[in-house]
Amino acid sequence: MLIRTRELRKEYSLGAHRVQAIRGVSIGIDTGEFVAVMGPSGSGKSTFMNLLGCLDVPTSGDYELAGEPVEHRTPDELAAIRNRRVGFVFQGFNLLGRANALENVELPLIYAGVAAADRHRRARARLAQMGLTDREHHLPSQLSGGQQQRVAIARALVTDPVLLLADEPTGALDSRTSLEIMALFQELNRQGITVVLVTHERDIAQFARRIVSFRDGLIADDRANAAPGDAHRLLEESAA
Amino acid sequence: MNLWLTMRVALRALAANRLRSGLTMLGIIIGVGAVITMIAVGAGAQARVEDQIKGLGSNLIIIMSGSVTSGGARMGSGSSFTISEDDAQVLMREIPELISAPAVRGGVQVVAGNANWSTAMFGVTPEYPEVRQWGLLSGRGFDTNDMTGATKVAVLGQTVAKALFGDTDPLDQVIRIRKVPFTVVGVLERKGQSLFGQDQDDVVLVPLSSARKRVLGGLQAKQRAVNTIWVKVREGYDMKVAEGQIRDLLRQRHRLQPGQDDDFYLRNLSEVLQAQEASSRILTLLLAAVASVSLLVGGIGIMNIMLVSVTERTREIGLRMAVGARGNDILTQFLVEAVTLSLVGGFVGIVLGAGGSLAIGHFAGWRTELTTSSIVLATGFAAVVGVFFGYYPARKAARLSPIEALRYE
Ligand SMILES: Nc1ncnc2c1ncn2[C@@H]1O[C@H](COP(=O)(O)OP(=O)(O)OP(=O)(O)O)[C@@H](O)[C@H]1O
Numbered sequence: 192m193l194i195r196t197r198e199l200r201k202e203y204s205l206g207a208h209r210v211q212a213i214r215g216v217s218i219g220i221d222t223g224e225f226v227a228v229m230g231p232s233g234s235g236k237s238t239f240m241n242l243l244g245c246l247d248v249p250t251s252g253d254y255e256l257a258g259e260p261v262e263h264r265t266p267d268e269l270a271a272i273r274n275r276r277v278g279f280v281f282q283g284f285n286l287l288g289r290a291n292a293l294e295n296v297e298l299p300l301i302y303a304g305v306a307a308a309d310r311h312r313r314a315r316a317r318l319a320q321m322g323l324t325d326r327e328h329h330l331p332s333q334l335s336g337g338q339q340q341r342v343a344i345a346r347a348l349v350t351d352p353v354l355l356l357a358d359e360p361t362g363a364l365d366s367r368t369s370l371e372i373m374a375l376f377q378e379l380n381r382q383g384i385t386v387v388l389v390t391h392e393r394d395i396a397q398f399a400r401r402i403v404s405f406r407d408g409l410i411a412d413d414r415a416n417a418a419p420g421d422a423h424r425l426l427e428e429s430a431a
Numbered sequence: 432m433n434l435w436l437t438m439r440v441a442l443r444a445l446a447a448n449r450l451r452s453g454l455t456m457l458g459i460i461i462g463v464g465a466v467i468t469m470i471a472v473g474a475g476a477q478a479r480v481e482d483q484i485k486g487l488g489s490n491l492i493i494i495m496s497g498s499v500t501s502g503g504a505r506m507g508s509g510s511s512f513t514i515s516e517d518d519a520q521v522l523m524r525e526i527p528e529l530i531s532a533p534a535v536r537g538g539v540q541v542v543a544g545n546a547n548w549s550t551a552m553f554g555v556t557p558e559y560p561e562v563r564q565w566g567l568l569s570g571r572g573f574d575t576n577d578m579t580g581a582t583k584v585a586v587l588g589q590t591v592a593k594a595l596f597g598d599t600d601p602l603d604q605v606i607r608i609r610k611v612p613f614t615v616v617g618v619l620e621r622k623g624q625s626l627f628g629q630d631q632d633d634v635v636l637v638p639l640s641s642a643r644k645r646v647l648g649g650l651q652a653k654q655r656a657v658n659t660i661w662v663k664v665r666e667g668y669d670m671k672v673a674e675g676q677i678r679d680l681l682r683q684r685h686r687l688q689p690g691q692d693d694d695f696y697l698r699n700l701s702e703v704l705q706a707q708e709a710s711s712r713i714l715t716l717l718l719a720a721v722a723s724v725s726l727l728v729g730g731i732g733i734m735n736i737m738l739v740s741v742t743e744r745t746r747e748i749g750l751r752m753a754v755g756a757r758g759n760d761i762l763t764q765f766l767v768e769a770v771t772l773s774l775v776g777g778f779v780g781i782v783l784g785a786g787g788s789l790a791i792g793h794f795a796g797w798r799t800e801l802t803t804s805s806i807v808l809a810t811g812f813a814a815v816v817g818v819f820f821g822y823y824p825a826r827k828a829a830r831l832s833p834i835e836a837l838r839y840e
């Protein structure tokens with residue numbers, strides 16, 4: 192079991208007011224799963240993802256990642272977990288605007304302390320995997336939205352994490368580009384990486400093999416998707 | 432994350448906002464430039480005084496004719512010729528720790544060939560060069576024969592030698608001092624400016640007796656009177672004691688009653704110089720302190736811009752943290768950026784400060800001294816300013832929570 196949470200809670204206090212974003216979430220996710228997280232706006236999906244990715248710490252409850260408890264870690268230890276075990280993909284890409292594609296992909300390796308030659312090699316390989324070999328020296332502003340998101344995915348994968356977290360990765364993309372991104376995720380998942388993906392759209396969620404629905408900070412529904420779509424096939428069909 | 436990479440990130444961030452970085456640096460540039468220039472000016476003034484002290488010797492007393500009345504109104508020193516050659520001789524005889532050199536002075540016109548120069552003539556005794564610590568560049572000084580025979584020989588100061596003879600050797604040439612022919616037997620070393628800014632090399636020395644008999648003649652009211660007696664006190668002998676002894680002896684010889692004012696004027700020149708040195712040292716410190724204030728203001732500018740930068744780049748910080756940057760990585764990144772700002776500004780400031788002190792030396796004619804220590808000091812100070820004023824914004828960045836930073840709009 193890659194992910195195991197027990198009664199995970201996250202509370203925000205806005206002055207005297209308290210907001211319970213997550214109110215006791217217990218879930219287990221195995222290595223190699225492809226999970227879509229759905230739910231209405233404000234139901235706690237992003238909060239849950241941020242907790243899984245160690246970007247945020249829970250108010251209470253337990254979280255084990257790859258068999259190791261994550262609570263009571265120092266900020267530096269959490270940084271190391273984010274660096275080595277988790278890859279993030281965001282809706283807004285979050286690329287460094289002044290760095291080219293290659294440098295953006297190298298960033299996690301820099302913080303991992305990887306030597307320059309090795310860094311370039313690994314970053315290039317990931318960009319090639321994303322079909323962006325000829326875009327290595329482009330700045331984000333010189334790339335399309337889909338290309339930017341693929342740079343971001345290359346960056347998320349460059350440290351060979353066990354878990355890929357994507358918070359509405361297709362939210363800013365058109366339907367065809369979204370399909371391309373989903374095809375990528377499916378391909379990566381087939382290669383063994385665990386994917387957890389937050390989305391609003393049922394069309395996107397149906398590419399996952401398991402769909403978890405959130406409502407008011409709790410899991411309202413959790414079921415396997417017996418017949419997930421094949422994004423790659425859909426792409427080819429629409430091209431034909 | 433290694434330092435070289437951090438440097439590159441910092442330079443790129445600074446280059447992205449060239450105008451802003453430049454303006455921020457301007458504060459440091461002006462601060463460092465001002466510190467360097469002001470220290471150079473102060474050190475120059477100090478070095479000038481130190482040179483004068485060296486030139487003068489630390490043990491020189493000058494006795495001048497004239498008196499200081501009890502009311503405070505001073506008669507022009509040297510105007511009444513109250514001291515004499517005999518005073519000088521008695522001083523030397525009675526106080527073995529002293530060597531004295533009496534001198535008369537006259538403004539004269541000196542002619543050599545068709546060159547013509549108006550200068551000061553000093554009638555002096557053979558002891559004069561030793562007492563003034565003023566060596567000869569060539570030729571000889573005066574001896575007792577010159578004194579007794581009132582020979583018509585002269586020793587030229589550098590300025591006069593240049594004015595009359597240019598680059599040719601003045602030795603054995605004949606000059607006319609107030610139309611009286613003198614043979615040049617020596618040339619003095621360069622002495623430079625006096626304490627009061629006069630050119631000390633604009634001078635002709637002749638034997639005291641010759642000055643009286645051949646040149647000044649009847650103009651001199653009292654035959655044995657002199658304008659000045661230079662006194663050199665033996666090294667290690669207490670200057671205050673020497674001063675007291677000289678004063679007592681002169682008062683006794685001049686038959687002054689207790690309560691009556693001295694009819695001579697006695698000055699320990701090295702004391703004046705030491706006071707000047709002290710004040711020029713204080714001046715240097717003061718100038719440096721004032722200039723440091725602008726460096727401080729520059730530092731506040733850096734802090735201000737770094738705070739803005741941290742706020743602007745909150746999302747970038749969040750992203751870096753999301754992919755694994757630790758607080759320390761972020762801290763170093765912003766600190767290096769601040770220190771880069773201040774060091775680059777510091778180097779430009781050093782160049783400008785060096786140029787500024789050269790310009791002041793050139794155009795204002797002040798002596799300026801660019802010291803290595805001031806450059807090291809300014810560079811160090813700039814770096815410290817960068818670290819000090821960069822630390823708070825950098826720490827602020829490092830303490831951001833990754834998720835809040837990522838969400839920041
Ligand atoms: N930093 C915060 N401070 C206060 N409240 C917060 C904060 N972050 C989230 N919340 C609240 O927690 C709840 C869950 O937010 P979350 O972002 O997880 O929702 P979401 O399911 O991702 O919504 P969306 O689909 O709109 O992205 C919301 O009510 C939100 O207002």
Ligand SMILES: [Mg+2]
Pocket residue numbers: 236237238358
């Ligand atoms: Mg969300």
